[in-house]
Amino acid sequence: xxxxxxxxxxxxxxxxxxxxxxxxxxxxxxxxxxxxxxxxxxxxxxxxxxxxxxxxxxxxxxxxxxxxxxxxxxxxxxxxxxxxxxxxxxxxxxxxxxxxxxxxxxxxxxxxxx
Amino acid sequence: xxxxxxxxxxxxxxxxxxxxxxxxxxxxxxxxxxxxxxxxxxxxxxxxxxxxxxxxxxxxxxxxxxxxxxxxxxxxxxxxxxxxxxxxxxxxxxxxxxxxxxxxxxxxxxx
Numbered sequence: 001x002x003x004x005x006x007x008x009x010x011x012x013x014x015x016x017x018x019x020x021x022x023x024x025x026x027x028x029x030x031x032x033x034x035x036x037x038x039x040x041x042x043x044x045x046x047x048x049x050x051x052x053x054x055x056x057x058x059x060x061x062x063x064x065x066x067x068x069x070x071x072x073x074x075x076x077x078x079x080x081x082x083x084x085x086x087x088x089x090x091x092x093x094x095x096x097x098x099x100x101x102x103x104x105x106x107x108x109x110x111x112x113x114x
Numbered sequence: 115x116x117x118x119x120x121x122x123x124x125x126x127x128x129x130x131x132x133x134x135x136x137x138x139x140x141x142x143x144x145x146x147x148x149x150x151x152x153x154x155x156x157x158x159x160x161x162x163x164x165x166x167x168x169x170x171x172x173x174x175x176x177x178x179x180x181x182x183x184x185x186x187x188x189x190x191x192x193x194x195x196x197x198x199x200x201x202x203x204x205x206x207x208x209x210x211x212x213x214x215x216x217x218x219x220x221x222x223x224x225x
Contacts, residue, residue: 004157031210032211042215042217045213045214050210055210055212090157092211094209094210095209096209101163102163103211103213104160105156105157108156
């Protein structure tokens with residue numbers, strides 16, 4: 001069974017640009033969440049999607065958005081990039097009601113804003 | 115969500131048993147205790163989850179006292195590859211992927 005796949009693995013963008021990151025969850029998983037990890041703030045929850053609907057949202061500005069497709073794949077978008085958006089962005093998937101609460105994480109996308 | 119407190123860092127040597135304690139004084143009745151492990155530049159990985167008493171799997175043991183206000187992750191006979199950050203999470207066993215991470219404990223295992 002393939003794990004959670006995130007693309008791209010590395011990305012360098014310029015301030016003011018926008019970026020889209022992609023996440024393919026484990027087959028059959030319908031809950032997908034996004035996290036931002038920085039040395040200063042640690043692992044912070046961005047948002048969660050379940051069955052194409054945003055179920056939960058963390059405390060991030062509106063520049064951060066996401067969506068989920070009918071095949072459970074998810075994308076997150078950051079507009080008007082700032083230097084402080086440089087971080088490791090992680091995606092996790094899980095399968096509510098499947099008898100296990102374990103969330104599976106991808107390898108992450110390392111975003112550098114210059 | 116119950117707040118958790120863990121030591122910032124711990125040091126150990128190969129072959130030793132390591133116990134990482136997490137404090138969660140405001141744990142709710144429906145809350146479970148879950149531990150994740152994270153290596154640098156990788157996503158966290160689930161280690162173990164419990165509600166009360168003791169849980170053991172092939173990787174670790176989780177000890178939870180009767181009042182559930184703390185828990186201890188026990189790693190038997192650690193190796194260099196156990197060097198990682200360990201996170202204690204407390205929350206309902208919903209099965210969804212929304213998780214609240216604290217600062218975690220950086221475990222350094224030396225030869």
